[in-house]
Amino acid sequence: MSLALSLPEIRPPHQTSVGGKCFNLAEMEQHGVPVPGTICVPARAYRDYVAATGIRERIMLELGRKDFDDMRWEELWDASLRIRNIFLRTPMPGDLRTGLADALSNRFRGEAVAVRSSAPGEDSDAVSFAGLHESFINVSGIERILEHIRLVWASLWSDAALLYRRDLGLDVADSAMAVVIQELVRGDRSGVVFSRSPNDDSQTVIEAVYGLNQGLVDGTVEPDRWVLDRATGEMLSHVTPSRDQRLVAETEGVRLEPLPEGLSSRAPLTAEEVATVFDRAHQLEDLFGRPQDVEWTWGERGLVVLQSRPITALAEADGERRWYLSLRRSFENLKVLRSRIEDDLIPRMIEEAGDLARQDVEHLSDEGLAAEIDRRAAIYEGWVDVYWDQFIPFAHGIRLFGQVYNDALHPDDPYAFMDLLTGTEMASLARNRALEQMAAEIRDDARLEAALRERLAHGRDTEIDAAFQERMDDFVDRYGDLTCAVTGGARCGEASGALIKILLEMASHQSAGERRSRHSEKERSQSVTREEYLDQFEGEERARAAELLDLARTSYQLRDDDNIHLGRIEAEVLVAVQEGQRRLERRGLEEAERLGAAEVARALRDPDFVPSVSAVEETEDDFLIRARQLIGQPAGPGVTQGRARVIASQADLASFEHGDILVCDAVDPNMTFVVPLASAVVERRGGMLIHGAIIAREYGLPCVTGVPDATSLIRTGDALTVDGYLGIVTLTTRRGDPVDDG
């Protein structure tokens, strides 16, 4: 079979190879329905490409790092980013390239095209991959088209597509992708029609916008909507939005522009045209023998059908997947989200934390305290929802920028774009700088250092320079005691020596601040500058690229700051819970400090309630397991050796020493003050966009994330080699020999 089929060449046996989208276009053309000029690249071309280039195995290695089910959304982002970069950087082998280039230049002769996915199995009755794979509108030139074919192939491995296949239990190893290359029909109105409404069997629904269809499909442009009687075509309702924008093709790609004067008061379709779309939809329903979901556009040639697929009785995406798919945000959408977060949500969080901090819980009755605990927990839960629904999707700004950057520059390191994001002012970096300034003072003042050591050994009585004491108090007021589990919880721990310990440790070693600036200089000489990035774009695109970079920097900063703000609210929950725990302890309840908010509230209300404490699992004694080499995700380049410091609870942080490798379950911003002392970071949680990775990158430290069971397989004192290039942690020796202790 040829590697580039025109629609008249496609026969029923080709269906599984060209995919549903392509096969349906062929059916339509063969029945006289106007469709764009089309070439189908069957799945075999994909298979040849991934086999000949070795990409198939590289993908399986990437996805085989750990159990697929154990991969978090951030890790899927990363894996899919790396896979996409492999496709971007790997040209097609000679034969395939020549064959496709000839077919494409014969058919399209330099015209602009759309490059769309047509995965076999996609849009079948059972499953719909609608929206999961990528499509590109307005691509010109053979080289660009070939590159975009590779990008459509790569979208088979987009995180959303991976997650969807995981949910459906489809084997990722068997996946393949066909591609549709279509002449770009520059319709001035476009839309979709459901020959049978998903909401009402007796109706047909038509939606239409000015400009290209993509604006409607990705939700950027709100459509006019007509509901018609499915049997008679009688118009039942017409809902008009505030029409103000349209998506149009520009030199390359598409652009959103204000709707010209005069169009905003006019519906994109006349009543007669609505009837034409209705008739076409029902013709296609008859042709394919079932209700159809049709994308169309209206231009010089009149009504042209872009694609037609069966309406699947698709189960609603379950909660997790729907949330996950919501992470794919358009640039326009992200800009709206940004202003909501910056102008509304963050200020409200700060206000909320401040309000809670001003309320006194000690004078409440037990009943009142229980109610206050519940109230604070509910407020906190509300903000956790906001965090998942608004803040995490906003992190997509980083990814969108990464994609644009990688598409333009094809870098060796798929994360090179992060260098343009680091150095962004983050709350935890400001805190670390405050620490560093105090440490510098200690370094220069032997008497102050001696006094602090004395204080550490003998407690409060030791006199410390009043100005310095005031600075430490200010620090604790602002950032909390360092061993407190949540940010800003100044009252949640003892006023322990943690701060002094860390300051002395920082003072007695190389300045972390110097290390950071050295890192920045080194990086600056190697990495692409902002100007070099912007020079990849011209005219309006350049302005958009600059705007996207600015948006990405805000996303990046928020990845840290949002947790700090959320932590302040959590700290206020804790203040109330701890007051409750103290009262329960006075009442004689053992281990009250281990109880959660709900149990404390319940015990305060009901003196007879005895909460249970969970038991520890029995151990089998025949074997002793030790990790020798653990695989995670590379999250900060560099290789280093050092001693592990496993952080199980916040209190462990005080003993952190210069040069230690920070090993933890999940670095949160409240821990990152030890990062300037660390020589590397190892984290169980995975992904490039988690705090550990971001802070490690800020300080130029090797970092491996996504190491399963990191905190149980690695012990404090183990000698580690952290390979941040490949994402590998090797345990070289273990302090003592636990084999002999059995």
Added chain:
Amino acid sequence: MNDPEMTRSERRAASALRELFATQRLAVLATQEEDGHPYANLMAFAVSDDLKTILLVTGRSTRKYANLRQNPHVALLIDNRSHQPSDIHEAMAVTVLGEAEEVSEAERDRLLQTYLVKHPHLEEFASSPSSALFRVDVDRYYLVRRFQHVMELHVRR
């Protein structure tokens, strides 16, 4: 030690070993020549239920027999590769370090039985007076999965 995470890892590792040993019949045995040179052979193997002992049979006139008598430190390699490119991410390999010793008369019948359950067609060879049954007391296993994920499983004795 009563770390539930660790216990879970131990169980997972032990069950991965059992699964691998159930599907594989041959191991690569590494011994050492008198001059220090390493020497490797393909051997039928069986493993005890508790995973602490691996059983091998060799003719007494072989070079590996001489090596084992001379230096009991051995390594074994057992894997499930399929000679496809996908082995790199799919295959699992286990390196075993242990001490080899010819089994005593007292335990010979019992251990030979374990060996023959796995390799019934080798009965004549294994029962011959010119063959020796060796037990390898396992000190540790190195499990390699997912290309570079390596766990050490130490046998407590």
